[in-house]
Amino acid sequence: MTLARLVDILPASAWADHVAGLLADRLAARPNLVVCLPTGSTPRPVYEALPGILQARSVSAAAATVVLLDEYVGLAAGHRARCDSMLRRGLLDRLDPSVARFIPFDMDDMSPQEACTQVDAAVSAAGGLDLVVLGLGRNGHIGMNEPGSAPDAPTRPVELTPSTRAAAIGYGVDPPPTHGVTLGVAGIVSTREIWLLATGAAKTGILARVLDGPVTTNVPATLLRGHPGLRVMVDDAARPNGPVR
Numbered sequence: 411m412t413l414a415r416l417v418d419i420l421p422a423s424a425w426a427d428h429v430a431g432l433l434a435d436r437l438a439a440r441p442n443l444v445v446c447l448p449t450g451s452t453p454r455p456v457y458e459a460l461p462g463i464l465q466a467r468s469v470s471a472a473a474a475t476v477v478l479l480d481e482y483v484g485l486a487a488g489h490r491a492r493c494d495s496m497l498r499r500g501l502l503d504r505l506d507p508s509v510a511r512f513i514p515f516d517m518d519d520m521s522p523q524e525a526c527t528q529v530d531a532a533v534s535a536a537g538g539l540d541l542v543v544l545g546l547g548r549n550g551h552i553g554m555n556e557p558g559s560a561p562d563a564p565t566r567p568v569e570l571t572p573s574t575r576a577a578a579i580g581y582g583v584d585p586p587p588t589h590g591v592t593l594g595v596a597g598i599v600s601t602r603e604i605w606l607l608a609t610g611a612a613k614t615g616i617l618a619r620v621l622d623g624p625v626t627t628n629v630p631a632t633l634l635r636g637h638p639g640l641r642v643m644v645d646d647a648a649r650p651n652g653p654v655r
Contacts, residue, residue: 420644447478482590490581547574
């Protein structure tokens with residue numbers, strides 16, 4: 411499979427504005443966009459840039475629906491490290507006006523499995539996902555779909571790998587959660603468009619495997635490669651040393 415035409419490689423100084431600008435384009439073209447968004451360090455500068463770009467272009471997110479990609483299990487409501495808190499703080503609370511609807515995992519009033527079922531039902535009621543934005547984990551995970559996740563993996567509770575737990579410490583929780591809930595691989599690939607984001611030299615090795623290695627459940631992001639709406643957006647620090655074929 412040829413991926414070169416699907417990969418945008420930008421200088422680090424321009425990468426966030428590029429991604430945010432494309433998201434603004436999608437909102438302008440489809441004001442009622444249903445988009446699934448991640449948290450973490452990779453999309454943070456995109457979220458910092460997006461409100462200003464929307465305002466400059468006179469584009470509103472007021473009719474959009476945002477679905478949370480994943481969530482930790484076991485953190486109290488309002489905890490700074492919860493994914494719903496991070497997305498509200500990093501983006502949703504900074505949009506004026508904010509989105510019409512936010513669909514998080516309800517970790518306070520129901521079991522993790524019930525929360526997953528509720529998210530799937532809400533996405534279906536919204537007409538399905540138009541766009542899923544993903545960060546690339548250092549072990550190749552997408553959302554909290556850890557290595558070993560099957561192509562038909564549903565939205566579900568999951569056990570987190572040690573590297574994912576270690577990343578959670580950086581968000582302000584120690585000891586970190588051992589479990590999470592996530593949109594499954596099946597839900598991700600059922601969407602119309604997928605953006606895979608990666609920045610920094612620490613992602614170079616895993617990005618090379620995603621782009622040019624074998625398709626394998628050991629690197630869940632490789633399961634996206636046959637998707638017709640896949641777009642990979644990276645900064646020049648993350649670019650693999652070899653050619654993107």
